[in-house]
Amino acid sequence: MADPFNMENVTEAVPVTNPQDHGWGDKVPYDYDSYAKTSKELAEENEARANNGDEAAAHYAGAVGGVKVGEWHNNAAVYEWDDEYGDVGPEFPELERQLFGSEFHVKSGIDFQKLSTIKVVQEGEIRINPIFSFKDAGLHPVMLRNVELAGYEIPTPIQQYCLPAVFKGYDVVACAQTGSGKTAAFLIPTLSKLMGKAKKLCAPRPNPAKFQEGITDPVRAEPLICIVVPSRELATQIFDEARRFCYRSMLRPCVVYGGGPIREQIHQLQKGCDVLIGTPGRLVDFINRPHILTLKRLKYMIIDEADEIVGANWEDQMKTIMSGGDQEEGNINYLMFSATFPKQARQLAKEHLAMNHLRIRVGRAGSTHVNIKQEIIHVDPALKRTALQQYLLSMPPARTIIFVNSRRSADELDDFLFNSAFPCTSIHSDRTQREREDSIRAFRTGKTPILIATGVSARGLDIHNVMAVINFDLPSPMYGGIEEYCHRIGRTGRIGNTGVAMSFFTARDEDLAPSLVKFLLETHHPIPDFLAHHIPEGFDASGEGNADLLDFEDDSDVEEENKPEENGNQDEASNNVDGQGDNSWNINPAEGQSSKDAPEEPKVNSENLW
Template identity: 60%
Template sequence: MSTRISSILLFPAADSRLTCCCGIPLLVLVQTLCAVSIVASRQRRSFSRKGYHTVASFPESAMEQASGSQGANASDGAVPGWVEQQALDYTAATGGDGAQTWDGNAPIYEWNDDYGDIGPKFPQVEMDLFGDPDTRNDRTGLDFSKIDQIDVQQEGPVKINPIWSFKDAGLHPVLLENVQLSGYDNPTPIQKYTIPSMLQGYDVIGIAQTGSGKTAAYLIPILSHLMGKAKKLAAPRPNPATFVQNRDEVVAEPLVLIIVPTRELAVQIFNEARRFCYRSMLRPGVAYGGAPVMDQIRLLGRGCDILVGTPGRLVDFISRPNVLTLRRLRYMIVDEADEMLESDWDEEIRQIITGGEQDEGNIKYGLFSATFPKVARDLAKDHLSASHVRFRVGRAGSTTENIRQIIIQAERDEKRQVLVRLLEDMHGVRTIIFANSRQAVDDLDDFLYNLKLPVTSMHSDRTQQEREAALRSFRSGKAPVLIATGVMARGIDVRNVMHVINYDLPSMDHGGIEEYTHRIGRTGRIGHRGVATSLYSDRDEPIASVLTRTLLETKQDVPDFLQMYVPEGTAADKPKFETESDFDPNDLGTAAELGGFGGDSPGEGTGGGDAWGGGGGDATGGDDGWRACLAADNGDTWGGSPAAATPGW
């Protein structure tokens, strides 16, 4: 039975005395069918739709294909390139114990007190964490030519020499191996500068394009620093071998707190921490809304060294002294800082930073984002050290040339037809479709599903269980077309997303060009190439000017209907943006006080005060063996003066 009964609802208002041929009152019949329709729709949305074939080609012209494709008609049945839809119950158990599990409950490497300094390898755990050895290196793309050409500007009291390979960074050997297992071969620009800066003990502000590897940029140096000191710094915890539930729980006392705006991003960073902590005694945890509170409390009760969380759940747990305390905290990271501070979380963020028993003078801070508005600068001014360093990779809020941007003119009544053509012509590739409202997401989900496309969807009205199941289905390729609102636009890193479609362009009142940047940044991540197609209508005129400048900045073709917004003369070569969300000398000190901007200059790799092993380049502060370095560490060096920096530049 179809979930659509609009033809029935066209009947005149039914009087309770009217009956159908079966003798059932017509009003009752209509009400029953409506109820069945709603239930069927909800049940249909509670299943993911499968189907995925990989194709690595890009269309010669998406505009030409959208207007005159030779592809199959989606309405003719299963579309070539898409496997036939298969149902997956969102509410089914995802674990092996028969109980519903959540992404935040994913297993971690369980440390045994008998392991010594480094834990043994477990092949099955490696497979679960890092994937098939034959495909691990697919994590990062091959097109680093344009990424390496991006200008990196730095500001601060010292000049940081970048690293040019992970081997030259002076990382703890276990972490270096985990980085390699994760498929990271070459550091991205933000990683080249952030890793040595944090190893040297500086507070860091990192402004980089979405998809540039900011998460690894701060996790790698933090975990490298802590791996050799975990036994000294970490709180007592129960032994997993003898642990008894409801008897041996402890209060979670993390060394690292990472604050993020969305639940999905929290789970993603937690998973990255799981990989990087492999074979170490560092224990990651995650706290986010929508998932069962008691499940998360039980997991934290087993100990937690690296905690990733969303503001609301963190404030809740901090208010429970028997669950969480920040008195041992050594690092605090605010990821996607602009989104966190310009949304409704400003009060919660400041409560977390100042109200959790932590010793602020003993904490290193990091703020990372794609933009840097004044509200973020104010937070930095209040909490970061005066000697902090700042890095800007490209223009704040810019996107990358690895993403091919295509703008198609389509009015509201034409959009669905164009969308189907786009999906037909790039069939089989993992695709994200963005719409501006939850209702639009639901409507598109129904529309594409009825065309037999393997589609799933998510937005803020879905339960956390449904959101996690949808994202899990999309990651695995069971439902390679995902429709979403802006909940997906921030930081989510799904491998091999080759096409992003803006069914609705973001409005200037709700994110504007910065939201556009975050959306299209779901493709073309960390060296990969991608395509972003946007459907433009007359109602998108407010964003037209800045959208055109964005196309020019990244050397994209400007369609005829946007030519009127192209600046005249040489201004088209270097388009100016009216509002640069960027550093303001009046907020954070003058350039003369902090040191001027510098470019990306070659230099020796600088490992900083926690260099493990010799490595390559000039890894300072370490020794030839990481055990010797650990033995020589006579105390907690938090807040010490970094020795490897170059002063007075």
């Protein structure tokens, strides 16, 4: 594990090896001719070539996950509700294939059961009975069918607690490991709860069956759900999930983000918007245009990757978004999700969430799960590219994300691998939005299965079959440290799938070493010899020891005397902890929550709140 390629003894150049001889596909140059064309021109060209028998063009003429090549992601296909439909819309097989095809999203893996053994902690005085089956969760029939189409069989630990909490009307602060199903944990219950009342709650909109561009009067977007995320890539990814879970319902999702065409985003909003996903800057832009967007109908405000948002100098934007302009006071539920919760995020929760909000931890905040095999090798900085080349040639070809610490490094490493004949692409914040979307699409479809990225640009990416993550540069403690490491390796091993995380360690990474060793010990990984001097007392180099002895930075303001209740996923977890019994939280179709289980104001020590 310490040095599988004997990097320290490399004294001569590695023989030139063709990656294609090792199973990698051909390198793919970026098509700047296509980039110079409009979305419409590119789509028409591909369609014309496909009609003339060009098989390659036929592939690109079709929509991948509802998005055609050259098309902006905010224009991706959604289920358009016709006023003539009854309570449930009809099926559309082609759209269903685009939304739920196995190549377009992550389904639970063979090691999913390992996630069910993770300890769940409920902090504060509120207690929730978990659910252990989607069929017993009281979901709207349309949502239950969409969950089945998405391939979700068993709720993950975070979903087991969030679904009943949302149905009961609680505000939620949830801290769970990366790849544990947080997105579905907030989309499934919020959308399901609104589906039965959509005709009553949704704002008026033009009938898509009769909509004519430039003739039909546009409407103002009045979303019921607003989801705030830190990055454009995460925004489009959650938009994809929302498109799936809104299938065959009246709820219409939209996404807005910087760098994309604002006119096209306005056009989508003016068709009607019930679920709005966006980045802070673009959301504030539209909130300041009340003729385009109002939050007066808002029912749910959801903050995803809260730690990244509060740490990215978006304080002013978040104040505007959380105040919501003209939204009705007390009519909104707030949900905050993240893999880590620093004090700034907890302060945001204090300011906006109800006193009796539910606080849930799945595993230790900032931890990762055992489905990810972590490997650390010591590499001389001058030989890192050689080590990377050898590692890529030694592994089975698979979707791989390589993390670097700077935009310049991303460009340079992209050039190096491309000139070494590897099929690669890269993303970072200096790329145009069109380039970023094209790169993610090429990576998602396997056209370029190697993606080089900076940490922030890949935050929250959830892509099918990412088998390996490589930390070409480890994050320094000044720029995220072990929390950033956690987010990075969480791009693999998602929802019960397995993955490998390889990291190159150099002398510059010594400041990260103590935290890294604790992180490895927590998941029972052996410690390489060059990090052995950081092993804490009570452990050996094989990774065996008492995990309770590991001293991680506390991420809770809860006083020691108010110890949280721990909930495993055993039968006793469904005991009557909230005084209602196993099935008492089932939804009253008329009110959306059980009348006997409406949130009460418990006596809470405000000094102990997050």
